[in-house]
Amino acid sequence: MPVLHVSAECAPFAKVGGLADVVGALPGALARLGVASGVVMPFYGGPHGRLAQKAGAIESVHTGVVFFEGEWFPFEVFQSDALSSDGAEVPLYLVHEPEHFGDDGVYFRASDNTWFARGEVRYLVFQLMVLDWLRSENTPLDGDGLLHLHDHHAGLIPALLHTDPANSVLADLPTVLTVHSADHHGEIPWARWNSLGLDLPNWESLDHLGVVNSLKAGVETADRVTTVSPSYAIELTESPETSHGLDYAFQLAGDRLSGIVNGVDMDVWDPATDAFLPEHFSADDLGGKTALKQAVCASLGLDASRPLLTFVGRLTPEKGAEVLAPGIAQILHQTDAAVAILGSGYPEYEGALRDLAASAPEGRLSVTLAFDEALAHRLYGAGDVFLMPSKQEPCGLGQLYAMRYGTIPVVHAVGGLRDTVTAWDGAIGTGLRFDAYSADAFAEAVGRALALDADARAALQQNGMRADHSWAASAADYVTLYRELGLSTATKGSGV
Missing domain, CATH: 3.40.50.2000 (Glycogen Phosphorylase B;)
Incomplete structure (x- = not known):
């Protein structure tokens, strides 16, 4: 599989905002253009939670363990075919680890809407688990694969690829970070990051105002950075308000930064067939x-x-x-x-x-x-x-x-x-x-x-x-970007 999307959300399985809509639609649009794609996300609630009910039949494809802050955290990766549709095979991979993701909630506990006890490091642990899986013999990526990372929840992966010796086998993987919104940065205290024991030749690339800033880390260390519109890309470089203080990081990205607008699912959003509408219409008949x-x-x-x-x-x-x-x-x-x-x-x-x-x-x-x-x-x-x-x-x-x-x-x-x-x-x-x-x-x-x-x-x-405004047009722009990073996109029918 050439492209693996790493995300905290994916519609319709776990949705808080527009991030989920993009990750739920873009991989399928890429697959229809011949670029086999998959999605990996946390398995919120585990095999018995609400997400599992939407995912349907699942199969275990990997078991592993990560060490963080003096503790071992066993985890398991499951695969679902529930994201595949219209002839596009899009495997959905769900990372099950009950200490950090045993609750049905995405960013807050489902039971009382409170902050998770280990909230600062949940997505750092998620990224460690994803990398442990990818460097195993069960990796879904082939030799010319690419990681498409979404928002701060996956922003530390480029830094981990190049600073953790355990990831040397993955160090040549191209990385694309898409910033759907700069409103949230994924801040982690340095003391918690330092428990990884990694040698950082350029710690400033992770630091913002004295803490590890996951979004900044991704912007500074990913091979390419995209936002979800060209104008937003410009605004992030020009406005401390829009970027919430990271305008300098987006400026330093230079030619690595570009904007690609989102699309919509033209089948779901069709006034001629929309099941939610009691009356239907089209451009030809209003x-x-x-x-x-x-x-x-x-x-x-x-x-x-x-x-x-x-x-x-x-x-x-x-x-x-x-x-x-x-x-x-x-x-x-x-x-x-x-x-x-x-x-x-x-x-x-x-x-x-x-x-x-x-x-x-x-x-x-x-x-x-x-x-x-x-x-x-x-x-x-x-x-x-x-x-x-x-x-x-x-x-x-x-x-x-x-x-x-x-x-x-x-x-x-x-x-x-x-x-x-x-x-x-x-x-x-x-x-x-x-x-x-x-x-x-x-x-x-x-x-x-x-x-x-x-x-x-x-x-x-x-x-x-x-x-x-279909995803086909936007997906074609992503394919062009992938090619610039050296990804072979002549993969139609290759499966995963």
Whole structure:
């Protein structure tokens, strides 16, 4: 197998954010292009947990043991075929070690949502186990393999490859680190790292503010570094706020750093077949979209005769929650639109939306403070305009779903939103953008969207629905990158 993806998440088995969606879709897209790929992740909850129920039949392929902080930790690697689909064979490898990953929770305990006792080193131990497995005779990688690492949870692997003598057999493996978000760095106290007893010729490559920084380590030591959009790559080099203080590390990456936008699963996100939609439609026949809007508005108590604005997302500062409620207040006052909001997050933002809903005119505002996958799909499809005022957005998927479903996105021109939404100029475009991060700029952009005539709205709908945001296009860019690292990609039919 040429490419092994190392990740903390993979949809649909363990999902907290967009990382899971990428790792769940990209390997299959690569396999369909002839690059056999697999995924390795922690086996949260072990063989009797919730993840195991989703993984189905599993087979043990390796047993090993790692030594860390004076203790031996036996582990076992299982293989599942549950990630394979549409003729793409994608083995899913699950690393079972009960001390660190015996709980069903991904980043917090499933039982009480508290921090794990060994939380600082969970993913360091995971990486040690992955490397122990890869240097065994049971390794899934062939002679020209490559490790594709995702976020800080796998960011220490390049350093471990080149500093731990036990990994000398793996030292020539090319490594690619994809930074899905720089919001989390994976910090580990030096005293805990030093228990490995490794000789670090360049300890500064791991250090940030006096601790081991797993994300920085990956950025400085991986052969190539990617982010999930070209604009986000630039922002990480220019903004200490966006990179959370690691702008200098991204700057030093130089030509090793690039951006590749995410794709969407065009089969799952298809308004012509979506099982969550009571009415279906396509770019060639939008009749079902009108019926869907009427059904959704009826269920939410909204006036379907008005333009429908929808928002689906987490209520956090990064997702624009600071400007959402005050922006919506202006929109309700200045336009005749109805608004449907779905999401949950920080209590202060939920509270502001509750207060706004309580004072809004009847039929104008619906606020659902929850995660509801079915309603999310319906709001993407029923809306006339989709709202995405993110303060930061590495790539973003909501705007891609909205365009696929014929709902015109209004986005803050930042990160992947800038790269994936082409601003309407009166002739071409897929959405509307605003530059200043403020409630006033947000509301003004929505006003521009609502002022468009029928021909402009139709053109925007068609442009968005017919655009290619599939994983095939993004996967092809990754294949090009792999080739630059010397990976042979003439592997179709080679299996794993």
